Amino acid sequence: MREKVKPEEKxxxxxxxxxxxxxxxxxxxxxxxxxxxxxxxxxxxxxxRKVDIRPGFMHRGIxxxxxxxxxxxxxxLAERICGICxxxxxxxxxxxxxxxxxxxxxxxAQYIRVIIGELERIHSHLxxxxxxxxxxxxxxxxxxxxxxxxxxLDILEDLTGNRIDYAIPIYGGVRRDVPPxxxxxxxxxLRYYRSLVDDFVNFxxxxxxxxxxxxxxxxxxxxxxxxxxxxxxxxxxSGLRKDVRQDWPYFAYPDLEVKALTPEDMGLEVRGDVxxxxxxxxxxxxxSIELIxxxxxxxxxxxxxxxxxxxxxxxxxxxxxxEGVGRHEAPRGEVIHYIRLExxxxxxxxxxxxxxxxxxxxxxxxxxxxxxIADIPIVAASIDPCICCMERVQIVCDGKAETLLKDxxxxxxxxxxxxxxxxxxxxxxxxxGG
Amino acid sequence: MIFKALFLQLFTRPVTNRFPAKxxxxxxxxxxGKVQEGKAKIVPPVPVTEGFRGKIAYDRxxxxxxxxxxxxxxxxxxxxxxxxxxxxxxxxxxxxxxxxVDVCPVGxxxxxxxxxxxxYDRFASNLVVE
Numbered sequence: 001m002r003e004k005v006k007p008e009e010k011x012x013x014x015x016x017x018x019x020x021x022x023x024x025x026x027x028x029x030x031x032x033x034x035x036x037x038x039x040x041x042x043x044x045x046x047x048x049r050k051v052d053i054r055p056g057f058m059h060r061g062i063x064x065x066x067x068x069x070x071x072x073x074x075x076x077l078a079e080r081i082c083g084i085c086x087x088x089x090x091x092x093x094x095x096x097x098x099x100x101x102x103x104x105x106x107x108x109a110q111y112i113r114v115i116i117g118e119l120e121r122i123h124s125h126l127x128x129x130x131x132x133x134x135x136x137x138x139x140x141x142x143x144x145x146x147x148x149x150x151x152x153l154d155i156l157e158d159l160t161g162n163r164i165d166y167a168i169p170i171y172g173g174v175r176r177d178v179p180p181x182x183x184x185x186x187x188x189x190l191r192y193y194r195s196l197v198d199d200f201v202n203f204x205x206x207x208x209x210x211x212x213x214x215x216x217x218x219x220x221x222x223x224x225x226x227x228x229x230x231x232x233x234x235x236x237x238s239g240l241r242k243d244v245r246q247d248w249p250y251f252a253y254p255d256l257e258v259k260a261l262t263p264e265d266m267g268l269e270v271r272g273d274v275x276x277x278x279x280x281x282x283x284x285x286x287x288s289i290e291l292i293x294x295x296x297x298x299x300x301x302x303x304x305x306x307x308x309x310x311x312x313x314x315x316x317x318x319x320x321x322x323e324g325v326g327r328h329e330a331p332r333g334e335v336i337h338y339i340r341l342e343x344x345x346x347x348x349x350x351x352x353x354x355x356x357x358x359x360x361x362x363x364x365x366x367x368x369x370x371x372x373i374a375d376i377p378i379v380a381a382s383i384d385p386c387i388c389c390m391e392r393v394q395i396v397c398d399g400k401a402e403t404l405l406k407d408x409x410x411x412x413x414x415x416x417x418x419x420x421x422x423x424x425x426x427x428x429x430x431x432x433g434g
Numbered sequence: 435m436i437f438k439a440l441f442l443q444l445f446t447r448p449v450t451n452r453f454p455a456k457x458x459x460x461x462x463x464x465x466x467g468k469v470q471e472g473k474a475k476i477v478p479p480v481p482v483t484e485g486f487r488g489k490i491a492y493d494r495x496x497x498x499x500x501x502x503x504x505x506x507x508x509x510x511x512x513x514x515x516x517x518x519x520x521x522x523x524x525x526x527x528x529x530x531x532x533x534x535v536d537v538c539p540v541g542x543x544x545x546x547x548x549x550x551x552x553x554y555d556r557f558a559s560n561l562v563v564e
Binding site for chain 1: 449482484485506508539
């Protein structure tokens with residue numbers, strides 16, 4: 001049993017360490033968040049001196065539910081762990097189950113899995129770019145980015161039948177082929193995104209206000225990223241060349257020779273701030289486009305699943321015994337699924353999931369250190385969690401509680417952009433700057 | 435950039451679903467009545483793609499009552515009717531994964547293109563397939 005620490009005791013202890021600080025709790029609960037979370041900031045003036053993060057409010061018991069269902073039902077449950085990485089969790093669990101049950105996957109299915117996974121990375125990074133622009137107060141950019149995100153969702157709907165929750169992977173292969181008739185449409189979309197790259201670099205990386213708001217903000221050094229086990233773009237922005245697709249290649253990735261990208265690949269010095277995280281995500285969109293093009297060229301003909309009959313698959317899985325681990329590089333970082341199967345049981349005996357945001361929680365501590373209150377939204381968003389925990393802020397000052405809504409935090413952030421922008425540019429105000 | 439985008443906006447059609455009537459009718463029910471009589475037309479929704487997974491269609495005659503669809507359904511949409519050896523589906527629970535379509539040995543289930551399924555009553559005739 002874990003030793004119980006009363007929250008009040010812990011708070012008291014931290015307050016003693018910084019007697020002139022205000023305590024600013026954010027959270028703890030928002031239904032739209034996959035990991036409901038509470039931040040408590042200790043603030044001195046405008047600066048954050050200390051932060052405490054408490055996760056665990058939104059436990060849904062999905063793993064427990066999984067042990068009550070057969071594996072095909074578990075697959076669709078895994079898809080619903082996250083709405084945005086809705087293929088990453090199925091891709092990880094199919095690897096785990098295929099390892100446990102000893103299923104060989106046909107090569108064409110491996111390529112199709114990579115294509116859908118990379119398309120998802122494009123849409124997820126664009127979604128993040130829009131959210132980041134919104135946190136900074138550039139709503140024009142938010143609407144622009146989300147507008148250009150639509151074509152990739154249309155392509156996903158065309159290939160899989162749904163914009164989100166594609167239901168494409170199954171144990172032993174994929175459920176739908178990508179027929180050659182669909183290549184031209186897919187290539188058109190990729191060409192469209194390629195033509196947008198220059199615009200994105202202009203809007204995000206050459207904009208003086210964005211640079212002023214993100215350079216040197218939320219810094220995570222490479223030593224900290226390494227020791228705190230950051231994953232995904234958060235780690236790569238700090239200069240760690242860490243990517244599951246490079247380090248432990250799976251599916252068709254060994255043939256594609258993926259390299260982990262850091263800001264150095266764009267000729268920039270690695271500083272590990274929010275700006276670098278934007279750089280890495282833009283680079284990864286380009287990388288994903290290249291990977292899909294390569295897949296379309298190299299994709300072999302053949303079967304798309306090892307078990308054309310689902311009933312045969314069910315029977316095979318019922319007999320299987322063993323354990324397996326599946327790892328996939330989701331847009332946010334590494335996702336791991338562990339599964340143990342027992343012969344004669346349809347349901348898995350154990351199912352354990354680790355989502356990337358979980359690894360990226362700890363890097364929040366160094367990132368928030370000595371930042372301003374107005375930087376909380378963009379620093380929190382920079383690791384790409386579900387930002388909805390910003391719903392409510394409570395400032396406790398001299399025993400009086402004052403509630404700050406998310407609007408208020410955003411207003412603070414926008415006001416800061418306006419101040420910074422007027423210093424660095426020719427009086428461009430956010431939202432209207434275009 | 436901005437003027438080009440604004441200018442192009444004049445000539446591009448909206449990508450979203452348009453309002454079903456050209457102008458807001460004074461009475462919605464009256465308008466729907468006219469549509470049924472054939473006097474007015476509804477602006478159709480944006481068509482879905484060919485492989486779209488919509489409401490599941492059920493061919494009662496083909497069904498042999500093997501219950502495989504009940505075993506694989508992740509949302510427990512499907513109920514077995516033992517006296518007739520047929521199934522009943524509650525569409526409101528459906529996640530549209532179409533796994534039942536894949537597993538059906540006789541092809542009694544199929545994907546349809548229907549997706550406008552909002553209703554006040556979750557047991558409305560449109561939402562219970564049997």
